Amino acid sequence: MKKITINDLMKWKKEGRKFATSTAYDASFSSLFESQSMPLLLVGDSLGMVLQGKNDTLAVTVDEIAYHTRCVRAGSPNCLLMADMPFMSYSTPEQACMNAATLMQAGANMVKLEGSDWLVDTVRMLTERAVPVCAHLGLTPQSVNIFGGYKVQGRDQKNADKMVRDALALQDAGAQIILLECVPAELAQRITEALDVPVIGIGAGNVTDGQILVMHDMFGISANYMPKFSKNFLEETGDMRKAVAKYIADVESGAFPDDAHTIA
Numbered sequence: 244m245k246k247i248t249i250n251d252l253m254k255w256k257k258e259g260r261k262f263a264t265s266t267a268y269d270a271s272f273s274s275l276f277e278s279q280s281m282p283l284l285l286v287g288d289s290l291g292m293v294l295q296g297k298n299d300t301l302a303v304t305v306d307e308i309a310y311h312t313r314c315v316r317a318g319s320p321n322c323l324l325m326a327d328m329p330f331m332s333y334s335t336p337e338q339a340c341m342n343a344a345t346l347m348q349a350g351a352n353m354v355k356l357e358g359s360d361w362l363v364d365t366v367r368m369l370t371e372r373a374v375p376v377c378a379h380l381g382l383t384p385q386s387v388n389i390f391g392g393y394k395v396q397g398r399d400q401k402n403a404d405k406m407v408r409d410a411l412a413l414q415d416a417g418a419q420i421i422l423l424e425c426v427p428a429e430l431a432q433r434i435t436e437a438l439d440v441p442v443i444g445i446g447a448g449n450v451t452d453g454q455i456l457v458m459h460d461m462f463g464i465s466a467n468y469m470p471k472f473s474k475n476f477l478e479e480t481g482d483m484r485k486a487v488a489k490y491i492a493d494v495e496s497g498a499f500p501d502d503a504h505t506i507a
């Protein structure tokens with residue numbers, strides 16, 4: 244696989260070419276993903292749930308994300324690699340800069356932050372200092388205690404309109420990718436069409452430019468819970484490489500997510 248940059252994703256968005264993404268946490272799987280030409284990987288703080296067996300992501304630390312970022316980079320030298328900024332590691336712009344530097348030095352090409360318009364100053368400060376940013380909107384799992392559970396976001400008009408405004412404000416501040424989690428497909432489509440930067444969805448229908456899955460869900464091996472919008476690609480292929488290839492092909496053709504894996 245050739246080295247992937249944000250310019251490739253921008254070009255694919257303009258061409259209407261969809262792309263697949265996965266979380267990854269170690270060198271063996273990131274190498275497997277690269278062998279199937281997965282262009283973009285995320286070291287997600289979901290590792291608190293799928294690797295550490297916790298019920299949420301809140302206990303994950305910057306050092307843990309940095310460790311897994313080094314592992315993933317070792318297995319996939321060419322992917323565009325995003326690293327999640329954990330809970331309370333970006334509560335001020337200055338704190339975000341220090342912690343983002345640790346993740347970039349571990350091998351990330353971009354950091355991902357969860358939030359809304361309150362992140363505008365942080366995104367501006369990071370991008371002005373050469374740290375590319377993906378902004379995660381919708382169901383932001385670090386806010387599980389504010390939301391009172393893992394609930395679909397943006398169902399009512401007021402919140403949907405605010406999410407569109409937030410996405411535009413974050414793009415204007417310099418965010419180069421917007422990630423939408425668990426929002427109605429109609430809202431995901433509005434945001435994808437309104438933005439110039441690529442939009443990646445999970446539980447947001449097949450209307451976004453890219454899709455992401457937690458890798459354990461893609462293989463049907465998550466310890467506790469399989470979200471409705473995820474799909475076990477290993478079940479129908481019986482082989483990990485084929486499962487990844489099928490996921491990528493189904494995203495690129497628009498076959499995944501289908502109606503059964505979409506939030507109305």
Ligand code: KIV
Nearest residue numbers: 266287288289445455
């Ligand atoms: O941490 C993570 O794995 C994520 C994905 C669910 C997008 O943020």
